[in-house]
Amino acid sequence: MRISVLAATLTLAMLPFSAGAVEPDEILDDPVLEARAREISKDLRCVVCQNQDIDSSNAGVARDLRLLVRERLVAGDTDAEVVDFVQARYGDFVLLKPPFKPETYPLWLAPGVFFLIGTGAVFTVLRSSRKRAVEGTLSDDEEGTIAALLDDEAGEKS
Amino acid sequence: MRRTLAALPILIALVFGAFFLWGLNPDRDPNAIPSVLISQPAPTFDLPPVEGIGVPGLSRENLIGNPEPVVVNVFASWCVPCRAEHAVLTRMVERDGIRLFGINYKDKPEDARAWLDNLGNPYELIGSDLNGRAGIEWGISGVPETFIVAGDGTVLYRYVGPIVGADAEAEFATALAQARTKIGANS
Structure with a gap:
């Protein structure tokens, strides 16, 4: 009511x-x-x-x-x-x-184009950062060197 | 790929910068509405004379087959800027010998009559557009507006607002001179 x-x-x-x-x-x-x-x-x-x-x-x-x-x-x-x-x-x-006609194509299509550029940029940045992360892992040799160095340090301290 | 990507922000900044440059240009009038009539034949209209002034009415036929460009001015007695423009138009008729036609827009005949009696009548023909329908045919947004129509009835130029002041008068004179040479080149 x-x-x-x-x-x-x-x-x-x-x-x-x-x-x-x-x-x-x-x-x-x-x-x-x-x-x-x-x-x-x-x-x-x-x-x-x-x-x-x-x-x-x-x-x-x-x-x-x-x-x-x-x-x-x-x-x-x-x-x-x-x-x-x-x-x-x-x-x-x-x-x-x-x-919607040739003179107004930029007006109607620009938002879509900007969206595509934006998503493209985001994807590229994400993919390159992931690649860099993969490149960041060390080889077995390098891991061995680090282990040896750490061991040395531990030995000096004790 | 990476190099093109690195150039992208600069490219975007340049595009936006160009837009700002265009948008902030003080000479650009964002309120200006491009007329669809330019380079088109004059619209169809047929207006009766203003009662009691002894000047014939105006129709599309009067704009076709003239030896030189004519000026069509939309005016009204209730329009204050028209009063200032009236002196300019009178001077153009007397000094430059232009042919001036008038559309008396949404005006009471007795008011229009008094106005013309008071200020003088520079118009060769005056059509009385009581309901504003001819104004819509011409695509006007207000009064005064002035058009230059070529001898064959093609609309060449439109001026929105009163032609008052050195800049406006110079602009209109240039357009009129161009219209006249265009006719000369054609014949």
């Missing part, structure tokens, strides 16, 4: 945050289309307040783009078509998730 009350309170408390900057007059009557619009808006960057998606931005252009996204959806565009429409006008920059 208490937990359900807590959950309800938290949900209500979070409501204003989930709404982002979307104003009541922008929201579509069709909840399915509205949900798709929200998802699309979360992946589109606001070109004024960069690093903010248009869903949470109060900038004028962001509002225009939100309305545009909804308009395209109502007109029957797929999600991909809507994103393409905006991308054609504002470029890759408007996508918060950069596309």
Whole structure:
């Protein structure tokens, strides 16, 4: 009981945050289309307040783009078509998730390359240190010399 | 193998150093968004005139088939930097003889009218973009923005923000001169 009350309170408390900057007059009557619009808006960057998606931005252009996204959806565009429409006008920059293409290969692949270099380096270091440890063992002759020296020392002390 | 491995830290340091050199360059503006329009045909748009100023509206057709490059300026009466830029644009029209077209962005017609009455009208054509949809077609992020469009309707250059101050004006003048020689070379 208490937990359900807590959950309800938290949900209500979070409501204003989930709404982002979307104003009541922008929201579509069709909840399915509205949900798709929200998802699309979360992946589109606001070109004024960069690093903010248009869903949470109060900038004028962001509002225009939100309305545009909804308009395209109502007109029957797929999600991909809507994103393409905006991308054609504002470029890759408007996508918060950069596309995978030759110009962005370094961006996407660099972490993997760095990981490979790192693991490679660790392995090489470990293997060479193990080899050095093996090289560190003495031959039978050397062991004999040491034993003789130790014996001598023991004899001198006594 | 060991020798290449020994060179690796230096190599990594060099790569990172190059990135820092690029990133810390004071001339680099990290907020600059490259326009997708450059070297592309001007976007499709058709704007009615601002009511009551007696200047025709602006559409894509007006940008095609001009003998020389034209300048398209996005402005609004509510935009304070536009007021400063207005003097620069007027001077460019009067002194350099540029052809200036305007997009009146999200502005009330009566405000735009009063603004132009007060400051004078350097624009040959003005389209009224009440809902900002033409602005989206042009990919603008705010006002003012200024484009140079070649005679055949190809967008050559975009300037974000007011063209005010010696640096900005010099940069724009260079772009305009380049646009004009480009046309000369083509014909």
